[in-house]
Amino acid sequence: MSDEQAGLPEAKSTPEYSAPALDKGLDILELLAETEGGLGQLEIAQAIGRSPGQIFRMLATLERRGYVFRERQSGLYTLSMRMFELAHRHEPVRALSAAGLPVMRRLADELQQSCNLAVIDAEMVRVIAQVESPSDFGFRVRVGALFPLDTATGLVLGAFRATGSGAAGAAVASPGILDHSVFEKMLVETFLELPDSRQPSITDVVVPILRPDRTAVAALTVPYVATSISAKAPSTVIERARRAAEEIAESLALAGSPHPRLVP
CATH class of the missing domain: 3.30.450.40 (GAF domain)
Incomplete structure (x- = not known):
């Protein structure tokens, strides 16, 4: 019995699913991995095509989970060794x-x-x-x-x-x-x-x-x-x-x- 006969939606070769929050987090990690030195919140937002408000909570979460490090005086974000450790x-x-x-x-x-x-x-x-x-x-x-x-x-x-x-x-x-x-x-x-x-x-x-x-x-x-x-x-x-x-x-x-x- 086919999916159509069973009343199921037709399967697609490429699922069109999205996870916007995950995309933002991965965009940030990939950007920092490719950048020498640190970046500020505004620089990160501009580089990935987001507003500072859109990435504020994501940066806070990544910092809390140890994936990025924020230098307290300059406020610049850099990638931590967390991903290297996981690998x-x-x-x-x-x-x-x-x-x-x-x-x-x-x-x-x-x-x-x-x-x-x-x-x-x-x-x-x-x-x-x-x-x-x-x-x-x-x-x-x-x-x-x-x-x-x-x-x-x-x-x-x-x-x-x-x-x-x-x-x-x-x-x-x-x-x-x-x-x-x-x-x-x-x-x-x-x-x-x-x-x-x-x-x-x-x-x-x-x-x-x-x-x-x-x-x-x-x-x-x-x-x-x-x-x-x-x-x-x-x-x-x-x-x-x-x-x-x-x-x-x-x-x-x-x-x-x-x-x-x-x-x-």
Whole structure:
């Protein structure tokens, strides 16, 4: 029996529901997240197309709940660390950080290079953990930073998402980004070594953290900085990064993580 026959309203593909108060609150949070320094009530109202009176109670509520902070002397509002705290309460992030950070610290110490762990978040790459290089040279990224899927880390995560067949990644890895042979090699050897298109002198070494079905739960990236005092050769960086990815997978109880052995 169809919805129409049952007397029910016809289902719509996109529900036309709205929550104006929630929209206001999210507009405020997103604005403050994108703004360096604080904003006054009038500035916030003008930026989101509201009147000061319309956002007064919302700001008071966000302040009371700890999502924004108001400096008493200037009256300027800034985003607090509350949302960062909530994100790190999320079980997948906690589990990945707990499993990854000890391994990443050992990797950074051995290679004298920084490394980070990232996941796909709403068709972007989100960095969830970072360990800085213990040497004087290194490249770091901010925990929580977002990058597009056409980065080296995004290409690896895209290639090993969904079915693990690489079909989703193939849509991202266009000929202008990755040569077909390089893409196929990445799928077979489960790592990507690629010069960073945004940061000269950096080569990204990216290894997926794989489940047994060859889908990636995350990606481990070493932004390799080549200097005259670099402790390890690129081939060693790849080998150690792949080994670290396997250790993280084992810590996450992803038994049988299918990283093939590299042939010397």
